Amino acid sequence: MLSGCLIFLKGMIKPLAATAVVLLAVLLSFLQKLGIEGEMIYSIVRAFLQLSVIGFVLQFIFSQDNRGWIILAYLFMVTVAGYTAGQRAKHVPRGKYVAGASILAGTAVTMLMLVALNVFPFTPRYIIPVAGMMVGNAMTVTGVTMKRLRDDIKIQLNLVETALALGATPRQATKQQVKRSLVIALSPVLDNAKTVGLISLPGAMTGMIMGGASPLEAIQLQIVVMNMLIGASTVSSIMSTYLCWPAFFTKAYQLESKVFRTD
Known part of the structure; x- marks a missing residue:
């Protein structure tokens, strides 16, 4: 169980690094006064959590057939x-x-x-x-x-x-x-x-x-x-x-x- 969690956390390093482009989008939104910075951050955090959970859920469902x-x-x-x-x-x-x-x-x-x-x-x-x-x-x-x-x-x-x-x-x-x-x-x-x-x-x-x-x-x-x-x-x-x-x-x-x- 512990080893699985470590593998999962290690695999998340690259996705977390990729959020740099989201931060760039947030900065551009702020500079252009679009007012959607909060929605951008909320969206990416929500997507991160949802995908982290749904992968395991789908694995369970597919195995049940x-x-x-x-x-x-x-x-x-x-x-x-x-x-x-x-x-x-x-x-x-x-x-x-x-x-x-x-x-x-x-x-x-x-x-x-x-x-x-x-x-x-x-x-x-x-x-x-x-x-x-x-x-x-x-x-x-x-x-x-x-x-x-x-x-x-x-x-x-x-x-x-x-x-x-x-x-x-x-x-x-x-x-x-x-x-x-x-x-x-x-x-x-x-x-x-x-x-x-x-x-x-x-x-x-x-x-x-x-x-x-x-x-x-x-x-x-x-x-x-x-x-x-x-x-x-x-x-x-x-x-x-x-x-x-x-x-x-x-x-x-x-x-x-x-x-x-x-x-």
Whole structure:
């Protein structure tokens, strides 16, 4: 036990040394008066602690090979992702629930399709890492979509209200705002797919090759990963726009002014 702890502490020397770049980022944030120094430090400390724990948790789960762990791990990830995306879009009413439901829908549909098509075996060793990648991307896209949609409607309140007064439905009155928020949110995912292998070397493929797998197997896995990220992110972001509408409008098809009053 003691020897294991010593090995763990020794292995943490390099990660701790790498925090020098975070300190550089904190210094630049301070000099530029961005006001996010505290969030940077909190984020890196939290990531350090979470990764230190989750490595041992995953080792335990993978050794059990129990499918029940898949559901528990997946629901936990969706819950945390929904809360985080909701925090990013904090001015959207019930934003955490909207984000959580959207992420659940997008990732569940994508994962069920992959399992049904026998792309991945339904075991913790495969599904949990795959689900983590999907949930993480869906979280980012959903948070941006919700925030951008609310902000765009606020900026163009007069235009939306005019459309409503002329008889348009909430969906018709906010069609351009919805389209813009989806395009902006999904652009990083699509850009990443366009440049994968040219600019960024994907971790899954590189890790497999370093582990001794054939390049063909690694390429096949990475293509699957990119496809599922695009699918889950798109479904989640579109779902979030549909779930946001009830909070933005009254039952009489008028804008809910209190939603757009604060910033």
